[in-house]
Amino acid sequence: METLLPFEKVERKTHVKKQAETDYGYGKKPEERSVEELIHYGVINLNKFCGPSSHQISDYVQKILGIQKAGHSGTLAV
Amino acid sequence: MLPIALGKATRIVDVLLKAGKEYVALMHLHKEIDENKIRKTIEREFIGKIQQLPPIRSAVKRQLRQREVYYLEILEIDGQEVLFKVGCQAGTYIRKICHDIGLKLGCGAHMVQLLRTKAGPFQYHDWKSLHDLKDAYEDWKEGREEEIRKVILPIEKAVCHLPKIWVLDNCVDSLCHGADLSIPGIAKFNDFSEDETIAIMTLKDELISLGIAVEDSSLIMKKEKGRIVKNHKVFMERGVYPKFKVA
Numbered sequence: 360m361e362t363l364l365p366f367e368k369v370e371r372k373t374h375v376k377k378q379a380e381t382d383y384g385y386g387k388k389p390e391e392r393s394v395e396e397l398i399h400y401g402v403i404n405l406n407k408f409c410g411p412s413s414h415q416i417s418d419y420v421q422k423i424l425g426i427q428k429a430g431h432s433g434t435l436a437v
Numbered sequence: 438m439l440p441i442a443l444g445k446a447t448r449i450v451d452v453l454l455k456a457g458k459e460y461v462a463l464m465h466l467h468k469e470i471d472e473n474k475i476r477k478t479i480e481r482e483f484i485g486k487i488q489q490l491p492p493i494r495s496a497v498k499r500q501l502r503q504r505e506v507y508y509l510e511i512l513e514i515d516g517q518e519v520l521f522k523v524g525c526q527a528g529t530y531i532r533k534i535c536h537d538i539g540l541k542l543g544c545g546a547h548m549v550q551l552l553r554t555k556a557g558p559f560q561y562h563d564w565k566s567l568h569d570l571k572d573a574y575e576d577w578k579e580g581r582e583e584e585i586r587k588v589i590l591p592i593e594k595a596v597c598h599l600p601k602i603w604v605l606d607n608c609v610d611s612l613c614h615g616a617d618l619s620i621p622g623i624a625k626f627n628d629f630s631e632d633e634t635i636a637i638m639t640l641k642d643e644l645i646s647l648g649i650a651v652e653d654s655s656l657i658m659k660k661e662k663g664r665i666v667k668n669h670k671v672f673m674e675r676g677v678y679p680k681f682k683v684a
């Protein structure tokens with residue numbers, strides 16, 4: 360059986376409307392961000408088994424990284 | 438699994454709440470039932486559009502609603518235990534699916550265990566534990582950053598399942614100020630339809646904002662002006678790109 364979610368089946372083509380360059384004096388590619396920047400502006404694909412609630416896990420993450428804010432994508436919709 | 442968004446990225450979780458999910462669930466049937474009957478019932482009644490009444494303890498209003506089950510694959514049947522993998526629309530209650538399968542089979546059933554294996558673009562095979570995070574953080578404090586870069590990913594990872602529009606440098610800052618996106622600012626785009634959530638990106642592949650398409654993408658090639666995306670949630674800070682000055 361094919362087990363793909365709808366978006367995983369879509370092959371996204373990119374169309375060009377206007378040929379354009381970007382100025383490297385501004386912004387930066389995501390992979391060039393520093394670790395500090397990632398800690399305040401990143402995502403973690405965390406595994407979660409039984410035990411602590413999603414809320415507690417966000418708390419642990421905040422404590423480990425020393426940040427004020429972290430959000431989770433909802434309790435397991437059971 | 439539980440995708441976590443950090444600091445200024447926190448609001449990106451909304452996009453994951455709305456994304457498709459995959460779970461592996463263990464269901465216990467209250468009586469032993471012929472395997473063929475289980476398979477046929479699930480195939481006929483529980484794949485595609487289903488009607489579901491949210492459970493008593495749930496976050497949403499308790500009324501019958503339609504949800505789509507994209508696939509449901511039985512991994513193993515052992516006596517009264519059925520292990521299955523299910524891909525479904527956001528907001529589908531798996532506990533309820535188990536209960537309803539039990540009703541259809543006439544034997545009753547309940548969910549014993551549940552594991553989320555996909556949430557939008559996040560998959561179980563590259564997930565990390567809290568221990569991984571702690572170790573990686575300690576490593577980084579000691580000057581090694583290889584591990585933490587594997588654990589903490591750029592916010593852009595959370596939108597890689599969405600259709601995108603890449604915009605010209607000179608319209609980035611106005612988007613950061615909340616302006617909507619019109620055709621003259623567009624450099625490249627994926628196909629999308631009206632009402633879809635779109636990730637608006639710079640030409641360096643940075644996420645600027647999320648928006649809702651007010652037109653079909655086919656219009657972009659046909660016209661030279663007009664609003665295409667209603668800006669909805671801005672992530673990039675103002676001032677990263679210069680204000681566009683009209684010459």
